Every structure is written in structure tokens, then in C-alpha cells.
Amino acid sequence: MKTVIFNRKPEATDRLIEYAEGMKDKxxxxxxxxxxxWRKGNAExxxxxxxxxxxxxxxxxxxxxxxxxYSKPLEVIEGPLMKxxxxxxxxxxxxxxxxxxxxxxxxxxxxxxxx
Numbered sequence: 675m676k677t678v679i680f681n682r683k684p685e686a687t688d689r690l691i692e693y694a695e696g697m698k699d700k701x702x703x704x705x706x707x708x709x710x711x712w713r714k715g716n717a718e719x720x721x722x723x724x725x726x727x728x729x730x731x732x733x734x735x736x737x738x739x740x741x742x743x744y745s746k747p748l749e750v751i752e753g754p755l756m757k758x759x760x761x762x763x764x765x766x767x768x769x770x771x772x773x774x775x776x777x778x779x780x781x782x783x784x785x786x787x788x789x
Contacts, residue, residue, distance in 0.1 A: 725758030728778030
């Protein structure tokens with residue numbers, strides 16, 4: 675905890691997030707691993723989920739799938755990506771999401787911009 679508070683190591687925040695995620699109710703996991711039911715949704719839903727949960731693993735293929743659905747790449751940004759960031763903002767504003775999780779979501783958005 676002191677490492678995060680005093681910012682002693684660059685990876686401290688990520689390690690704290692991983693620890694907190696591990697302490698959560700095991701609702702999102704099974705004996706076989708993480709629950710990927712959310713992957714069955716459409717491209718927009720998957721993008722929103724990835725942003726809200728800070729998941730970068732599938733972001734490239736989901737962004738490409740959404741780009742095919744829209745006539746302009748800007749529509750992907752203004753549509754599902756902004757919808758996801760609005761959810762993040764609402765969760766942060768209501769105290770249900772904390773700064774390290776917002777930073778994780780921002781990293782997902784940054785990865786989308788760079789691809």
C-alpha cells in the first residue's frame with residue numbers, strides 16, 4: 675500500500691488494481707478461467723465492456739469490427755467509444771469506480787487511438 679501512496683514504483687497502481695480485482699467476489703470467473711460471456715455481444719457492446727473493465731486483450735479486433743459497421747472511423751469514436759467513456763465517467767462520478775480503474779480505461783482508449 676505504501677508503494678502506491680508514495681508512488682515508489684511505476685507498476686504499483688497496476689499491482690494494486692490486480693490485487694483488488696482478485697479480492698472481488700469470484701462472480702466473474704469460473705474454474706476454467708475468466709467469464710467471457712460478454713464476448714457474445716455485438717461489437718459496440720464489446721467495446722463498451724472493454725473500456726469499462728479496462729480490457730485491452732480484444733480491443734483491436736472489436737474496434738475493427740465496429741469500424742466495418744460504420745461508414746466513417748469517426749463514428750466509431752463518437753459512438754461506442756464515447757458511450758463507454760461516458761459509462762466510466764458516470765461510475766467514477768458516483769464513486770463506484772476509482773482513479774486507478776479510470777486510468778486503466780484510459781489506457782484502453784489510448785490503444786484504440788494508436789491502432
